[in-house]
Amino acid sequence: MVIRDAKRDSLIGRSVPRVEDRPLLSGQGSFLDDLELPSPLHVVFVRSQVAHGVIREIDVEEARCAPGIVAVYTAADLVDLPDLVTPLEAGIFSPPRPLLARDRVRFVGEPVAVVVAESPYLGEDAAALVSVEIDPLPVVHDIAGALDAASPPLHEQAGDEGNVVFERLICNGDPDAAFAAAAHVIERTFHHPRLTAAPMEPRGAAAYREDGGVTIWCSTQFPHNLRRIARELFGIEQVRVRCPDIGGGFGMKGVNYPEELLTAWLALRLDRPVKWVEDRVENLLSSTHAREMDVQVRAAADAAGTLLALDVDAVCDTGAYGTYPLGHILEVLGVAGMAPGPYRLRNLRARVRSVSTNKCPSGAYRGVGLPVATFVHERVMDVLASETGIDRAELRRRNMVTAGEMPYTSITNQRYDSGDYPAALATALELIGYDTWEADKRAAAERGQLIGLGISSYVEWTGTNSKMFQARGMSAVNGFDGCHMELDQDGLLTLWTTLPSIGQGTATTFAQLAAETIGVEFTGVRVVQSDTGASEIDGTGTGASRSANIGAGAIQLAGTELRQRLLDDAAERLEMAVADLALDEGVVTARGVPAVTLSVAELAKAADPERYRVSREFDPEHVLFAYATHACRVSVDPETGGITVLDYVVAEDCGRVVNPAIVEGQTQGAIAQGIGGAIYEDLHYDDAGQPQSASFMDYLLPTACEVPHARIHHMELPVPDSATGSKGMAEGGTVAAPAALANAVSDALGAEFNSLPLTPERLWSAARARPQRVG
Template sequence: MPPKSLCASPENGSRLMQDTIGTLPLVGRALGRIEDRQLLSGTATFLDDIPIPGALHVAYVRSNVAHGTITAMDTRAARELTGVRAVITADDLDHVPPLVTPVANAANPPRHLLAKGVVRYVGEPIVAVVATSRYVAEDAAALVAVDIDPLPVVCTLAESLDPSKPVLHAGAGIDSNVLFDRVLESGDPDSAFQRAAHVIERTFRHSRVAPVPMETRGAAATIVEDELVLWASSQFPHALKETVSDLLGVEKVRVKCPDIGGGFGLKSLASPEEILVAWAAMYLNEPVKWVEDRSENLIASAHARDMEVSVRVAADHDGVLLAMEVDALCNTGAYSVHPITHTLEAAGVLSMTPGPYRLAHYRARARAMATNTCPAGPYRGVGLPVATLVHERVMDILADELGFSAVEIRRRNLITSDELPYLTATSQKYDSGDYVASLEAAAEMIGYDSFPSEQRAARSSGTLLGLGFATYVEWTGNNSKLFKQRGMTALKGWDSCQLDLDQDGRVSVWTSSPSIGQGTATTYAQVLADATGIAIDDIDIVQSDTGTGEVDGNGTGSSRSASVTSGAIILAGTELKSRLIEDAAALLDVPADELQIVDSEVSEHAGHERSIDVRILAGKADPGRYNIGRTFEADDVLYSYATHACRVSVDSETGEVDILQYVVAEDCGRVINPLIVEGQTKGALAQGIAAALYESFHYDEAGQPQTGSFMDYLVPTACELPRVTIRHLEIPAPNGILGAKGVGEGGTIAAGAAIANAVSNALASEHNTLPLRPEVLQGHARAIFENLH
C-alpha cells in the first residue's frame, strides 16, 4: 500500500475535484509541448548518452536453439581476450535466486538471469561478457562456445496443448504448458442460446508483434558510496528498484531515468539483462553499461498478442445480443514477465470482449500457454486490441447475416448514456459517457449515409472501396483492485509526486511515472500551474528518480498519467498553495481566504493593493517548508471510449490496402491539452495500423525467428499513414479528481478492428485474422471482378 502519510482520502479527492474543476485556467489549452526542444535539437540525454567515466560494457551470448540442454561451455578464449574483465555464467549466480513473478491462481515459472541447464527460446541470455568497450565485449562473446543438445520444440498454441509435447517447466513442478486458465460466467448462456434466432461461430486470430521502441532497452549501474545507482530506460523505476533489491539482496538501490525514447509497455518490465548489469557492477565494483542492439530487441526483449479466440454469439430476430461464449488462447512465450505477469493479455480479452455492448449472458475461458518463443509482455492496449477485433467483427458479421447496416446493429446494442454507470457481465463498472454519440459522430464525419452509392459507383469503374467502424471501451488509470482482480498482485495501483519550491521561486516536480515521450512534462506542468497559481514557466518536470523524497508508485502504463499521477500532483499542489497563502497572509496581514495566487504572485482577490511574490516567500521559508510529497490512487477505474471509422480501397492486382480517410470520435473525459491528446491518439493509431496491415513476427517449426531485422519485420513509416480527423466529445469523468481519463492506448485498440471491417466490406468477404496480408486479399479482390465479368 502507499505510505499512509501521503494518501488522500476519497472524501478529500472528491472535494478537491469539486473545488478545482471549472477554475483551472490552463487545463484545456493547447499549449505547446515544453519537452520537445531538447528532443528535436539532439540535446536530450538518453541512456547511451549518460557520461559514466570508465564504464565497462556488457554483451550477451544468446541461445541459437529454441529448446535444449546445455551440455558444455567453453569461455577460455573469451576470458583471454585483451580488455575482457569478466565472463559471467549461471554458475557465477548460484546465490542469486531466479526471478519469479507472483500471479494469483496461476503457475509461476522461475526465470534465471542467465540460462541454467536448459534454454527455452532463441535469444535467451546464457553468458554475459564484460569488457572495456562494446567492441571488445562483442568480439569476446563471439568466442564463447556453447554446446546445446536440442529438445523437442513447443512453438505454437496447438503444440502447447498437445500432450505428446514436453512440459517446458516440468522441472519447477509445473505439470502443464497451460500457465493460466480462468473461466468467467454470468447469467444463463445456455438458456439464451436455446432461444436465440441467430447463432454465429467464428475464430479470430492476431499474430505476434513486437513493440520496437525507437530507443532499445538499456541499463547502466555504478556504486556511489554504499548505494547501487542504476540508470535505466524504464517505465516502472520503482518496480525495478524493488526487484533488484530483493533479488540481489541490496538494501540501498536507486533507479534513475534518463530521457526515454519510447516504451509502449516493453520498458515496464524488469528484465534479466538489466538486473545482471546491476549485479556485475557490484561484483566488479566498477560502472557497467548495456544497451541492446536492434536484433536483440526484436528477438529477445518481449513480444505481444499471438492470440486465437473462438467465439459463439447468440442474437434475437432484431439483432440484439443475447449471449456470448469465448475461448481465448494466448501464446505467452517461454517465461512470465516481471512484474506484469503472463496473465495480462489473456485476462484482458476475458474481461473486455463484451466491449461497449449490453450483454447479460456470458461464458468465457482464457488460457496463457508456455511455448519456446520470446516471452510475451505488455504492448500498447494489452489485450484490448484483440478483444475489440472480436466484438467489432462480430457486430459486422451479425449485421451482414441479419441484413442490418453496420451502424444500425451497433445502435441496437450499445449501452446508452442513461444506463451508465453500467456493471458488465465481467464486473467492469463503466462509469460515464455516451457511446452512441461517439458512433453517430464518427458516422457523420466519415460520410456514412452517402457511402453505399459511392461504393457501387467505384466498383463499377474497377475500384474496391470499403468502410469500417470500431467502437470500443477501455479501462484506464487502473487501481489495486483491478490489478488484483486480474491476478497481477505485484503491481501497485497508486502513483506519487514530490514538489520542491526553491528560493528562486522555481518548482521542481518528480513523479513515479517517467516520461516516455507522451508529453507528460507539458501535462503535469499545466495541472500543477492550475492547482497552485504558479506560472507554468516556473515549473520544472524532472525525470523520475526513486531516490527523490517518498515518491513511490506503479509507473507509466495503463493510461494512468492524466488521471492517477496528475491526481498526486493536484494533492501536492493544493497543499503547496495552502502553505504559500498561509505564509503570505501572515506577512501581508491579510486573511488567507482573501488571497489568491496568479502567475506566481500572491495577492488580494479584490485588486493587488497588497501582494508578495512567491520567490520572496520561498526565500523566507524554513527549510523543507515547501517540499511536499503526495500519493494518489483512484477509487474507481475510469473507462475511456471512442468510435473509429475508416474508408479503404483494396487494389485488385496486388491486394494492397490504402486508407483513404480515417476519423475518430473519442471521449477521454476532460481534455487537459488537446495537442497532447491528439498526439497520443495519432501515435497509438499508427501502431494499430501497423499491426493491422504490416507487422507480424514469425517463427519456423524449429522455433527459429524469421523476422530478426527490419528487413523482415515490416514497420510502416509516416508515408504509409493517413491523415486523421479527431473529434473530442469531452464528457468529464464524475469520479476522477480532474475529470480526465486515459487516452494513450485507444488508437491501437480500435484500428485493427476498423480496418478489418473496412476491408471485409470492400471485398464482401470475412477477414478475421490480423495482419491483413496482401496475398490473401488479392485473391478475393480478383474474384470479385471475375464474377462481375
C-alpha cells in the same frame, strides 16, 4: 477539480507547445547511451541460438583471455541470485526465469552468458568466442503444439497442465439457454499475430556503486518496480533507480528484465560503473513480444439483432516465461474482461488460457488484451449484421450501453463510469459520411475501384488502480502512483513523479496541471524524469493510460497542499485571512486590494526549504473507462492486394483534454501502431523455433507514407469519478484500428477477414475470388 483563481484563462485545455521538443530536436537530450560514466565497463550478452535444449557446456576460457575482457560469467557464477518469479494469485503457476539460462534454454535469444569488457566492440568480439554446446530438445513452436498433451513440458513445475500455465473460466448468466432461444447463432475463429513494440530506442541500463548501495540508470517505464526487485534479489536496501530521457516504451519497457538486474549486479561485483545498451537484433529477439492469440467465438442474437450471449475460448502464446511484475496472465484477462465491449450482454462464457512455447516471453504492449477483445467483438458485430440483415451501424446502436445507464457494470464486473457511447458512434458515422456510403461505393465500383468502410467501437479501462491489480492477482504491482514537488529559493517549482516520460509529452501536461493547481507560472515549473531517490514516495509507473488520471491526481494532491501552505504563510505575513487572498501566476494578491501583493519567490526565500517540499501518492477509488468509435474508408487494389486508407475518423471521449495537441499526437501515433498490427507486422517463427523477423527488413513497420492523418473529434463529457476531470486516452488508436481496418477490407472484398495481418497475398486471393461483373 483543480482549484484556481479567475485572473487568467485556464492552462487546461490549451495546446501549450511541448517543452520537451527543443532539447530533443536540437540533440541535447540525454538517453541511456549518452550517459557519461567514469571509466565504464561494457556488457555484452551471449544468447542462445537454439530454441529448446539442454546446456551441456559453456566454454568461456578463450573469451576470458581476449583483449580488454574483465570478466565472463555464466549461471554457475550466479549461485547467490534467485530466479525471477512474478508473484501471482495463489494457485497460478508462475514460471521461474533464471537471469542466465541454467541447465536448459527455452527460446532463441535467451541470455546464457555475459561478457564484461573495456569497450563494447571488444565485448562483442569476445562474446563470439564463447562456445555453447546444447543438446536440442523438441520445440513447442505454436499454440496448437502447446495444447498438445504429447508436447514436452517446458516447465516441469507446471505439473499435469503441461504447457497450459494459466486457465480461467468465467460463466455468468445462462449462456446455454440464451443460445437455445436465439434466432441467430454465428461461430468464428479469430487470430491476432505476434507483435513487438519496436520503440525508437531499444532497452538499456547503467549502474555504479553509490552511498553503500547501487544506482541504476535504466530506460524503463517502471523504475520503482525495478528498485523493489533489485532490493529483493541483491539483499540490499540502498537501491536507487533513475530514468534518463526515454525513446519510447509502449509497454515493452514496462517490465523488468534479467539484463537490467545483471548490469546492476555486475557494478556491485566488480565495483566499477557498467553499461549495457541493446542493439536492434537483440530487441527483436529478446525484448518482450505481445498479443499472439487464437480466439474461438460463438455469438447469439434474437430476431431484432439484440446480442444475447457470447461463448469465448481464447488462448494466448506467452512464450517461454512470464514477465516481472505482470506475469503471463495480463493479455488473456484483458480479452475476457472486455469481451462485451461497449454493448449490453447478460450471458457470457469465457475460457481463457496462457500457454508456454519456445519463443521470446510476451509482456505488455499498448492496449494489452483490449486490441484483441475489440477486434473480436467488432468483427462479431459485422458478421451478426450480415447474418441478421440489419445495418451494421444500427445493430451496434441497438446494443450499446446508453448514457442513461451510466455507471454501468458489465457482465465481467467492469464499472463503466460515464459517457455516451451512441453519441460517439453517431459522430463518427457523420464524420465518415455514412449516409452517402452506399452511393459512394456503387460509384467507385463503376470506376473499377474496390472500396470499403469499417466501424470499430470500443471501451477501455484507463488508470488501473490497486484494487484492479489485486483482483487480477498481480501482487507485485502497486496500482498507485506518486508525486514529489519542491520550490527553490527563487520560487521555481521542480516536479518528480513515479511515471517516467517516454516521449508522450508529460513534462508539458504535468507542468500545466501543477501550474494550474498551485497558481504559479507555467514557465516556472520544471518536470524532471523519475528518480526513486527524489523522495520516499512509491508507485507503479507509466502504462495503462495512467498519467492523466493517477499521475495527475497525485500532482493535484501535492499541488493543493503546497498552494495551501503558500496561502497560509502569505496570510500570516500580510496579516490577512486566507479567504481574502488569491494566488495566480506566482503572485498572492489581496482580493479587492490589487496593490497588496506578495510573490511566491518572496515566500520561498523567507521559508525553511522543507516547508515547500511536498510528496503525495494517489490511488483512485474507481478505474475510469474511455471510449470511442473509429471509422475508416479504404481502397483495395485487386492487382496487388495493397490497401490504401482513404479517410480515417475518430469520435472519442477521454473527459477533459489537458493539452489538445498532445492528445492529438497520442491518438495519431496509436492509430499508426494499430495500422501496423493490422496490415504489416508479424513476428513469425518457423517450426524449429527460429525467429524469421530479426530485422526491419523482415518485420515491417508502417511509414509516414502508409499512415493517414486521422480527423479527431473530442467529446469531453463530464467525468464525475475523476480527480481532474480527465480519463486516459493514449491506447485507444491501437485498440480500435485493427478492427476498423479488418471490417473495411471485409466490406471492400465481400469476404470475411478474421485473421491478421491483412497481407497482400490474402487480399489478392480474395479479390480474384470475387464474382466478376458482366457488362
